[in-house]
Amino acid sequence: MLKSILTPIFSTFPAKPRYRKLLCRAISGNFNPIQTIRQNAAPNIFTTPQLPPTSVYIHLPFCRKRCHYCDFPVVALGSNSPTQTNDNEDDPRISNYIQLLCREINASRVSFESHSPLETVFFGGGTPSLVPPRLVSSILDLLKGKFGVTSDAEISMEMDPGTFDVKKMEEFMELGVNRVSLGVQAFQEQLLKACGRAHGVDEVNEAIEIMKSCGVENWSLDLISSLPNQTPQMWEESLKLTIEAQPNHVSVYDLQVEQGTKFGTLYTPGEFPLPTDVQSADFYRTASRMLSGAGYNHYEISSYCQDGFECKHNFTYWKNKPFYGFGLGSASYVRGMRFSRPKKMGGYINFVRSLENGMVDYTGNTNINVGDLASDIVMLSLRTAAGLNLKSFRCAFGYSVVASLCEAYKPFIESGHVLCLNEQRRVVTADEFNASLNEDGIGRGLAYIRLSDPDGFLLSNELISIAFGVIAP
Known part of the structure; x- marks a missing residue:
């Protein structure tokens, strides 16, 4: 099931209130990422x-x-x-x-x-x-x-x-x-x-x-x-x-x-x-x-x-693409809406009857939350060796949020838990990373961020929580 695919290494991903607490320890300043994301989000981010x-x-x-x-x-x-x-x-x-x-x-x-x-x-x-x-x-x-x-x-x-x-x-x-x-x-x-x-x-x-x-x-x-x-x-x-x-x-x-x-x-x-x-x-x-x-x-x-x-x-x-799910307890992601069927057979039977009678409408969500979408992309991308494409993420959500994400990850770049790669996927040194934290460098010299294997993956919960805090404090 999908749950097994998204299960992290040691515990479930923390609830969103915890992201705010982690952010306070990771970043300082008056940065308001949600406003920046909403103002700078590209219209085509809703296409997928x-x-x-x-x-x-x-x-x-x-x-x-x-x-x-x-x-x-x-x-x-x-x-x-x-x-x-x-x-x-x-x-x-x-x-x-x-x-x-x-x-x-x-x-x-x-x-x-x-x-x-x-x-x-x-x-x-x-x-x-x-x-x-x-x-x-x-x-x-x-x-x-x-x-x-x-x-x-x-x-x-x-x-x-x-x-x-x-x-x-x-x-x-x-x-x-x-x-x-x-x-x-x-x-x-x-x-x-x-x-x-x-x-x-x-x-x-x-x-x-x-x-x-x-x-x-x-x-x-x-x-x-x-x-x-x-x-x-x-x-x-x-x-x-x-x-x-x-x-x-x-x-x-x-x-x-x-x-x-x-x-x-x-x-x-x-x-x-x-x-x-x-x-x-x-x-x-x-x-x-x-x-x-x-x-x-x-x-x-x-x-x-x-x-x-x-x-x-x-x-x-x-890759955060839409998918259908059918059957007891299954989940779908259609038109930006995530929803699950009942996990008990009686509830599922009633759900199907309601669906047949036109009483269930899950045709989609035209009001997609930009912060949630950004959080999903970061969480799912950082589970993979390919990592997060900073150029694409910047085009979708704006420079400020990417810069703040990179700033939050500076200590982990230095410790080796987070890796930054250039466009040729060569690992960038900590000094090169720090020197490229500007509008010209992010998306070019700094092209991808991924978690290291195995130690970064082992800290995935904490590292992804920090990213969530940057996106939705």
């Missing part, structure tokens, strides 16, 4: 949010059981339910939900004069691979009919070990699924059991073999660090086995202990058997070192890939 989405997220909430760390909207089918084959064909919980989902898609208004076909489709969950291919096909057919889907679209599906066999994998591929996100999470039996995962190490190895035997050309392997009783040796073993499996992409997430989950009841972050923040940081550094050493590009805080295998769908989020 108003464009028709070319990406869609489809939520398929079914799991064999709820994992102990999971707070996503899921429907647990039971550990004894059929998984690898298509014996779930007649499960009314699945078929009825797919019908409801298709009703939502059908009832959704497409309020654009012209609409480019979808370029990415992402089936998330839950465990989408529990859904029979026939029912997935019905969703894809509906999307093609309503929006169109390009011939080279990236069609991704989250899959868990033990929920598919060769035949089922081949059927998904025949439908057009061309990218798989495999939820391994760990290679140690005791850790998988401690997390409440429904699969074991044998099923992990079987799933990896299926990826290879079926010729899946683009697949990702997901891992979770900072699990209860996870040792550095266990983490290094998981990374080593991941590298040996040769996925095209690796996602590494730090455990988030959420309220309302079993882990939220049992554990307190930073206290045994969970690792301390220092130990969690070491896990992150180890992943960066080992995966980068194996030839993977660390292109986003939690994402690594071989050349050319970045997740196109996730770039929709990171």
